[in-house]
Amino acid sequence: MPLPARRRAPVPTPARSEITEQTSLGATYVRALMRSQLRTALAALAALVLLVGGLPLLFALPHTSSGTAPAPLVWAVLGVAVHPVMWLTARWYVRRAERNERDFTTLVTDPADRNEGRP
Numbered sequence: 001m002p003l004p005a006r007r008r009a010p011v012p013t014p015a016r017s018e019i020t021e022q023t024s025l026g027a028t029y030v031r032a033l034m035r036s037q038l039r040t041a042l043a044a045l046a047a048l049v050l051l052v053g054g055l056p057l058l059f060a061l062p063h064t065s066s067g068t069a070p071a072p073l074v075w076a077v078l079g080v081a082v083h084p085v086m087w088l089t090a091r092w093y094v095r096r097a098e099r100n101e102r103d104f105t106t107l108v109t110d111p112a113d114r115n116e117g118r119p
Helices: 014-020 024-051 055-060 073-108
Strands: none
Touching: 014 024, 024 073, 055 073
16 A cells, blocks of 8 residues: 655745745845736737727728718727727737736746646
8 A cells, every 4th residue: 555645844935935024035026027017018008009099090081072981980990890909908918917927926936846736
């Protein structure tokens, strides 16, 4: 009969203990995560501002002899075309933010703890 595997006591990694003890190095780790999340958010916001915010300028350009865009085109763009752009931007943002957090977790996790749950 095999003996049950012994679990070793978790040893805090230097990065995790630095964060827990709120040292200047730990604060640097957390600031780096916050900076990467902020960059991701600003990139998503900039994409939305350029793509969706530029629509009034597009609609102001003379498209017909009357000088305005036809109403069905405006409603089609605003009602249909904008939503996939916003959805794709939101999806990109969430995936990127989760990747930033996963990278941060990998940085502060002990390599032995990462392989513990795998067979």
